[in-house]
Amino acid sequence: MLERLNQCMEYIExxxxxxxxxAELARVAATSEYHLRRMFSALAGLPLSExxxxxRLTVAGAEVxxxxxxxxxxxxxxxxxxxxxxxxxxxxxHGVGPGEARRDGSPLVSQPRLTFRLTVExxxxxxxxxxxxxxxxxxxxxxxxxxxxxxPNQAIIxxxxxxxxxxLEALKGLPGQEPEGIVAVCDDLDPSRAEGTELDYYHxxxxxxxxxxxxEGAVALPVPAGTWAVxxxxxxxxxxxxxLWRDVFTEWFPSNPYxxxxxxxxxxxxxxxxxxxxxxxxxxxxxxxxxxx
Numbered sequence: 001m002l003e004r005l006n007q008c009m010e011y012i013e014x015x016x017x018x019x020x021x022x023a024e025l026a027r028v029a030a031t032s033e034y035h036l037r038r039m040f041s042a043l044a045g046l047p048l049s050e051x052x053x054x055x056r057l058t059v060a061g062a063e064v065x066x067x068x069x070x071x072x073x074x075x076x077x078x079x080x081x082x083x084x085x086x087x088x089x090x091x092x093x094h095g096v097g098p099g100e101a102r103r104d105g106s107p108l109v110s111q112p113r114l115t116f117r118l119t120v121e122x123x124x125x126x127x128x129x130x131x132x133x134x135x136x137x138x139x140x141x142x143x144x145x146x147x148x149x150x151x152p153n154q155a156i157i158x159x160x161x162x163x164x165x166x167x168l169e170a171l172k173g174l175p176g177q178e179p180e181g182i183v184a185v186c187d188d189l190d191p192s193r194a195e196g197t198e199l200d201y202y203h204x205x206x207x208x209x210x211x212x213x214x215x216e217g218a219v220a221l222p223v224p225a226g227t228w229a230v231x232x233x234x235x236x237x238x239x240x241x242x243x244l245w246r247d248v249f250t251e252w253f254p255s256n257p258y259x260x261x262x263x264x265x266x267x268x269x270x271x272x273x274x275x276x277x278x279x280x281x282x283x284x285x286x287x288x289x290x291x292x293x
Contacts, residue, residue, distance in 0.1 A: 001254040002116045004029045005040070009114055016056050017077050022048070031289065035259035037191045042249030044114055047192030054111035057093045061108040064090070064098045071098050127232045128252065130286070136177050138185050138221040138264060139214050140204015141167065146196050147189065152238055156184075160203055170215035174207040179268035179281050181205070187221060187264040206266065223264060229286045237278040241267065244282055258286040 008025050015021075025048075026033040040048045056078045063074050075086030090098045096106045141163055145155040168182065183206060190197035202221060214220050231252070233244040253259065263285030270279045 001029075001031075001039070004031075005043070005116045008036075008040075009116075012052055012055065013113065016052075016059055017079075019079065020052050031259050032261070034191065034262055035253075038193060038260050039249060039253060041193040042246065043116060047194045049192060050194065051111070051114065053089070054093060055113065057090060058109075058111045060086075060090070060098075061094060061101070061110075064102050065105065065108070067102055071102070074098070129230050130258070131228050131230060133225060133228055135225045136223050137207055137209065138183075138202050138204055138223060138266070139174060139207050139209060139218050140171060140183075140185065140202040140221075141217065142219050142221075143201050144198050145201045147193065147199055149195050150242060156201055159201065163203065164217070167215055167217055168203075171205045171218065174205055174209045174213060174215075177206045177208055179206060179266060179283060181268060181270075184267045184269065185221070185264050186267075189265075202264075221264065226261070226263065227258075227286050227288075229258060229284050231282045231284070232280065233282075234277065234279045236276060237269075237271065240278060241269070241280050241282075244280065248282070248284065257289045259289050261285045261287045 007028050011025060011028055012020055022033050022036070026036045029036050029039075031039070037048055040051070044051060046054075060074050060078045063069065063077075064071065071086070072083045075083050078086070080086035080089065087097050087099070090096075090101075094101065094106075094108045096104075096108075100106060101108060141159075143155070143159040145153065145159065148154075172182065183204065185202035185204065187200045187202065189199040202219075204218065229248075229252075231244060231248055233240050235243075265285070266283040268281045268283075272278065
């Protein structure tokens with residue numbers, strides 16, 4: 001997988017002055033567009049689209065300082081429809097406009113070209129299982145919240161604190177399925193997985209209940225049949241859970257013949273009495289990678 005990702009980086013470098021076709025990148029990586037975007041974001045720490053934008057503006061910055069072609073020619077070469085649009089993007093990354101940078105020789109920001117390498121650690125094993133599930137339903141209370149990569153998600157904390165205890169008890173009374181009990185479900189995430197982008201958060205249960213049994217104020221999210229990878233962890237909260245999410249994409253996916261597929265991500269958490277430790281089970285929708293010949 002890492003070798004194919006590096007081939008994608010070569011492709012991007014050759015097409016910085018052209019639209020980058022993500023479908024073609026996925027073909028180079030021998031995976032789906034959905035999985036490529038998720039893998040890149042997890043490994044690189046920024047969305048694929050943001051990396052391409054920053055690489056373009058890095059190369060454009062060198063040409064601005066070089067001074068041999070006009071600023072409008074540079075803008076058009078790197079896909080900006082006007083000099084004004086280029087100037088706004090340039091200033092957002094470099095902190096100065098292109099005209100000022102050319103005139104004063106201002107220092108610019110550089111986005112290094114990425115290369116993916118394997119680091120062998122093997123200090124711990126990852127506990128997981130792969131299961132086939134028939135269709136089921138998530139029933140719960142729903143909110144639109146921002147994505148937070150590290151540390152507590154205050155929007156989710158505030159949402160859960162504001163829930164009526166009676167509704168939660170009604171949810172617990174529905175016929176349960178694995179993972180049992182109250183779960184946190186994330187759905188409709190932005191493909192970029194960028195910090196601050198929004199997602200649908202459900203606080204509810206996995207059930208086989210019919211639509212007529214949904215408690216007042218709750219909503220139902222139908223989930224089709226499919227394959228799920230189930231990961232378990234324990235440790236300080238929220239770090240242990242966030243590190244699990246990271247490790248799945250940086251260690252498990254590159255080492256196993258599966259890729260992510262669209263669908264909700266389900267987290268079941270059991271807290272210690274003092275609230276500092278957690279045991280967690282993370283369910284991710286996956287599919288087998290196609291056999292390449």
